[in-house]
Amino acid sequence: MLFRHREGASMSARTAHRLVWLAALLPSVIFLAHLDASAIASTSAVLNSTGRLTGVAGLSMLLMAAILSARVPGFDRPFGGLTRLWRTHHLLGAWSLILLLLHPVLLAFSAAGASIDSAAATLLPPLSDLASWSGWAALVLMMIFLAPSFSFFGRPRYERWKKIHRLAGPAVALALVHDFWLSRGLPTWLDIALWSALALLAVGAVGWRFVFSRRIGRLAYTVSEVTAVANNVVELSLEPHGRKLRHEAGNFIYLTLEDASLAAGRGEEHPYTLSSSPDERQLRVAIKSLGDASRATQTIRPGTTARVEGPYGRFFVTPDRVPEPELWVAGGIGVTPFLARMRHLQRRGETADVCMIFCVQDPAREIFATELQNLADQLEGFRLNIHYFYREGPLSGSYLDEACPDISRRSVYICGPEPLNALVQQHAAAAGIAASRIHTEEFELL
Numbered sequence: 234m235l236f237r238h239r240e241g242a243s244m245s246a247r248t249a250h251r252l253v254w255l256a257a258l259l260p261s262v263i264f265l266a267h268l269d270a271s272a273i274a275s276t277s278a279v280l281n282s283t284g285r286l287t288g289v290a291g292l293s294m295l296l297m298a299a300i301l302s303a304r305v306p307g308f309d310r311p312f313g314g315l316t317r318l319w320r321t322h323h324l325l326g327a328w329s330l331i332l333l334l335l336h337p338v339l340l341a342f343s344a345a346g347a348s349i350d351s352a353a354a355t356l357l358p359p360l361s362d363l364a365s366w367s368g369w370a371a372l373v374l375m376m377i378f379l380a381p382s383f384s385f386f387g388r389p390r391y392e393r394w395k396k397i398h399r400l401a402g403p404a405v406a407l408a409l410v411h412d413f414w415l416s417r418g419l420p421t422w423l424d425i426a427l428w429s430a431l432a433l434l435a436v437g438a439v440g441w442r443f444v445f446s447r448r449i450g451r452l453a454y455t456v457s458e459v460t461a462v463a464n465n466v467v468e469l470s471l472e473p474h475g476r477k478l479r480h481e482a483g484n485f486i487y488l489t490l491e492d493a494s495l496a497a498g499r500g501e502e503h504p505y506t507l508s509s510s511p512d513e514r515q516l517r518v519a520i521k522s523l524g525d526a527s528r529a530t531q532t533i534r535p536g537t538t539a540r541v542e543g544p545y546g547r548f549f550v551t552p553d554r555v556p557e558p559e560l561w562v563a564g565g566i567g568v569t570p571f572l573a574r575m576r577h578l579q580r581r582g583e584t585a586d587v588c589m590i591f592c593v594q595d596p597a598r599e600i601f602a603t604e605l606q607n608l609a610d611q612l613e614g615f616r617l618n619i620h621y622f623y624r625e626g627p628l629s630g631s632y633l634d635e636a637c638p639d640i641s642r643r644s645v646y647i648c649g650p651e652p653l654n655a656l657v658q659q660h661a662a663a664a665g666i667a668a669s670r671i672h673t674e675e676f677e678l679l
């Protein structure tokens with residue numbers, strides 16, 4: 234089961250994303266400001282200027298995408314969480330590829346104004362022209378590492394996709410070599426200062442992600458208990474070796490398990506939402522078998538060493554209390570952020586005017602149902618409804634209205650498969666709920 238969503242972001246998150254785009258476009262603005270009248274003196278000159286502009290814009294978006302890949306805990310919060318931040322990373326990568334593909338084509342059209350031979354030489358420079366070939370090499374690497382992200386050739390296994398994505402490093406380096414070598418249009422000092430600053434930030438981001446976070450960003454834990462919640466879901470309790478991760482309800486972590494006997498996924502980092510309350514000593518994660526690694530985790534043994542990185546994400550606006558009425562809709566394993574918040578609210582003795590709809594296929598798959606009911610009974614104002622797909626069909630607008638007649642006055646939180654997310658978002662929007670009050674979590678980062 235894959236979880237994905239599209240949603241309206243809060244005002245501040247939207248502003249943060251806009252600032253990223255503005256920063257990515259800044260080199261293009263500076264480039265345009267330095268153009269003189271000769272840049273638009275003829276069709277060929279316009280094509281040449283546009284070709285160089287696509288190079289500048291494509292490179293700055295590529296570098297900005299690299300900067301956003303840092304995965305520093307907390308950095309994602311102003312952006313509304315890591316999943317949303319990575320959507321912008323994704324878009325920047327896609328636009329950078331499109332612009333950098335246009336770059337040589339426009340320059341060749343411009344050169345065609347002089348002669349077909351010079352157009353051909355732009356597209357296929359002599360072997361000795363290493364400056365141009367470094368640009369071509371960067372572009373080829375980009376096509377290789379970005380194509381799987383956009384499903385051109387189907388969906389690769391996540392770990393394979395990640396390995397291919399590492400080609401981004403050499404691609405960025407070659408694109409910078411190409412730029413420093415050939416760049417024309419900006420004063421040299423400005424050219425060097427601009428690209429060096431962006432390149433340093435990108436190197437810092439990648440350095441954090443692949444070197445420092447592994448040494449200082451990961452906390453050591455031991456799997457202390459494994460509870461079978463259903464026949465394909467286990468909840469792991471994790472005991473800290475030293476410092477405990479601080480987090481809030483709704484956050485997720487990257488978990489790396491080191492059990493030598495694991496059939497798959499040993500040493501791989503996988504994102505899981507914390508199902509424990511932030512004030513518990515141990516961390517808990519509930520893991521459903523959705524692929525090789527999560528299937529192997531079903532038989533993990535207590536005593537296994539685990540590394541925890543995070544926390545990431547920002548699902549709940551007020552994770553510690555429910556100041557205004559809320560509607561929660563969970564689908565299957567998408568119940569984990571809600572479970573964490575219920576456990577937390579109950580421990581704090583909070584009241585919670587919440588109408589929760591938990592969608593499962595049949596009673597055999599209603600994970601945590603007994604605990605959810607117990608927690609609901611202890612939280613004043615909380616109403617829990619369980620919707621069974623096989624008995625009642627897909628969740629519908631009329632079911633939502635019946636289970637939660639005052640939906641229009643509630644903030645909405647959804648975590649489940651895409652069709653469920655889409656249906657509830659549409660219904661909530663039709664009920665007049667502003668997009669900024671509809672929040673979704675996605676269990677899908679690609």
Ligand SMILES: Cc1cc2nc3c(=O)[nH]c(=O)nc-3n(C[C@H](O)[C@H](O)[C@H](O)COP(=O)(O)OP(=O)(O)OC[C@H]3O[C@@H](n4cnc5c(N)ncnc54)[C@H](O)[C@@H]3O)c2cc1C
Pocket residue numbers: 316390391392485498502503504505506507519520521522523524525526527528546566569675676677678679
């Ligand atoms: C923010 C977030 C929170 C999540 N919370 C939970 C949870 O509480 N409980 C739960 O059971 N599952 C959760 N998941 C899903 C879980 O991460 C995947 O099921 C797991 O990583 C699958 O790995 P696999 O090797 O078993 O399957 P694969 O077949 O390798 O992958 C299945 C799909 O899972 C995703 N995936 C796999 N590995 C990764 C990775 N390292 N990083 C990002 N995505 C990956 C990919 O989209 C892939 O297509 C969450 C995912 C995200 C993004």
